[in-house]
Amino acid sequence: MEQLSVGLGDRSYQILITHHGFSGLSEELQRIQFPGKVVIVTNTTVLPLYGSLVSQLLTESGYDVEQIVVEDGESYKNAETLNTIYTRLIELGCDRHSGIIALGGGVVGDMAGYAAATFLRGIPFVQIPTTVLAQVDSSVGGKTAINHPLGKNLIGAFYQPWAVFINVATLETLDQRNVLAGIAEVIKYGVMFDETFFSWLEEHVEPLLSLDTEALAYAVRRSCELKAEVVAADERESSVRAVLNFGHTFGHAVEQLSGYGTVLHGEAVAIGMLVAANVSRLMELCQDSDVERLTRLLEAFGFVTQPPPFSLEDYLAAMGRDKKVHGGILRFIVNVGIGESRIVSLEDPESVFKSVLG
Numbered sequence: 252m253e254q255l256s257v258g259l260g261d262r263s264y265q266i267l268i269t270h271h272g273f274s275g276l277s278e279e280l281q282r283i284q285f286p287g288k289v290v291i292v293t294n295t296t297v298l299p300l301y302g303s304l305v306s307q308l309l310t311e312s313g314y315d316v317e318q319i320v321v322e323d324g325e326s327y328k329n330a331e332t333l334n335t336i337y338t339r340l341i342e343l344g345c346d347r348h349s350g351i352i353a354l355g356g357g358v359v360g361d362m363a364g365y366a367a368a369t370f371l372r373g374i375p376f377v378q379i380p381t382t383v384l385a386q387v388d389s390s391v392g393g394k395t396a397i398n399h400p401l402g403k404n405l406i407g408a409f410y411q412p413w414a415v416f417i418n419v420a421t422l423e424t425l426d427q428r429n430v431l432a433g434i435a436e437v438i439k440y441g442v443m444f445d446e447t448f449f450s451w452l453e454e455h456v457e458p459l460l461s462l463d464t465e466a467l468a469y470a471v472r473r474s475c476e477l478k479a480e481v482v483a484a485d486e487r488e489s490s491v492r493a494v495l496n497f498g499h500t501f502g503h504a505v506e507q508l509s510g511y512g513t514v515l516h517g518e519a520v521a522i523g524m525l526v527a528a529n530v531s532r533l534m535e536l537c538q539d540s541d542v543e544r545l546t547r548l549l550e551a552f553g554f555v556t557q558p559p560p561f562s563l564e565d566y567l568a569a570m571g572r573d574k575k576v577h578g579g580i581l582r583f584i585v586n587v588g589i590g591e592s593r594i595v596s597l598e599d600p601e602s603v604f605k606s607v608l609g
């Protein structure tokens with residue numbers, strides 16, 4: 252079992268990474284004095300794979316376990332599903348001494364996390380991520396949210412989990428499209444923070460796609476390390492954390508315009524990263540060779556890199572609702588070469604994106 256720490260003072264927590272199933276989970280819950288009444292929030296796909304197993308394990312360890320099972324998909328990450336979670340929590344008699352465990356991918360994690368942040372003004376919460384994306388990104392850092400028809404994650408809260416328990420073995424049941432989607436966020440860390448990690452990714456395309464245990468474990472650990480460091484430095488995205496949004500301003504626009512769930516989050520981020528790299532090149536913050544290198548890596552993994560053909564007006568309107576907009580000015584994340592980043596203000600986004608999108 253590997254352990255990383257997210258250093259946030261009295262809200263610090265551990266990320267535990269294991270290949271050995273869920274053994275160690277009960278011990279960790281006991282160590283952090285997680286409540287005895289536990290509600291596992293999961294979805295219809297993850298329930299039969301891991302939900303029953305985790306419930307049984309915790310019951311055997313003396314926990315009083317309930318389950319809330321939501322429909323599967325990004326299109327259900329909304330106010331309606333959230334309300335069904337609140338209703339069930341009330342019906343189950345949950346109080347401030349009950350805890351929520353999010354078991355699943357980023358959709359379940361974001362929504363269960365937001366329920367935990369808001370139910371009775373906040374109850375304890377643990378993440379058990381079961382997708383690549385959730386293990387390398389969404390389970391760490393405390394961004395919780397639901398989507399609004401007009402924009403991704405527009406309703407949410409910063410609310411940290413008490414622990415993140417990563418069982419890498421759960422990835423064995425994940426389909427190839429979702430494995431790939433998670434890798435987009437891994438590539439993001441390389442482009443933004445760590446050229447050596449980016450080079451490592453260039454050399455490990457095949458092992459990662461085939462879920463080679465060692466390669467995957469390294470990718471998960473390195474991603475969590477980088478994310479934990481950034482979150483500890485800037486929990487509420489007032490500075491450096493915004494860099495984790497590389498590829499997301501455009502990517503979120505793609506998700507919203509296509510209809511949530513049509514283009515997966517990671518797929519949209521891959522498209523968005525290349526758009527952002529082209530903005531960077533336009534601003535002379537990176538070279539042609541850097542854009543080509545990113546393109547080659549994305550294509551080697553098999554990502555579609557061409558933005559869907561929505562109009563420039565639609566893209567600009569969607570990006571105009573991004574959470575990084577300040578005083579009407581779009582703040583945008585670009586790469587500086589490979590391995591460094593910058594936050595730029597786009598005073599005239601129309602001309603920038605006209606040039607980049609053609």
Ligand SMILES: NC(=O)c1ccc[n+]([C@@H]2O[C@H](COP(=O)([O-])OP(=O)(O)OC[C@H]3O[C@@H](n4cnc5c(N)ncnc54)[C@H](O)[C@@H]3O)[C@@H](O)[C@H]2O)c1
Pocket residue numbers: 294296297300323324325328355356357358359361381382383384385388389390391392393394395404421422423424425426429432433516517
């Ligand atoms: N909070 C954050 O910091 C953060 C970071 C990145 C992404 N996100 C959010 O995360 C969401 C995307 O998460 P995702 O890519 O995990 O998608 P997801 O949660 O929809 O999971 C993808 C699919 O895999 C299934 N699944 C989950 N675990 C499985 C397993 N072990 N075996 C088989 N199937 C499994 C799910 O049921 C789903 O069908 C988006 O809503 C995005 O906005 C949040």
Ligand SMILES: O=C(O)C(=O)C[C@@H](O)[C@H](O)[C@H](O)COP(=O)(O)O
Pocket residue numbers: 388392394396403404436488492493495496499574
């Ligand atoms: O943790 C962060 O900070 C991120 O930006 C991680 C992103 O990968 C993630 O998709 C996040 O939910 C996007 O945040 P948002 O604030 O743009 O909704």
Ligand SMILES: [Zn+2]
Pocket residue numbers: 388436499516520
């Ligand atoms: Zn993301």
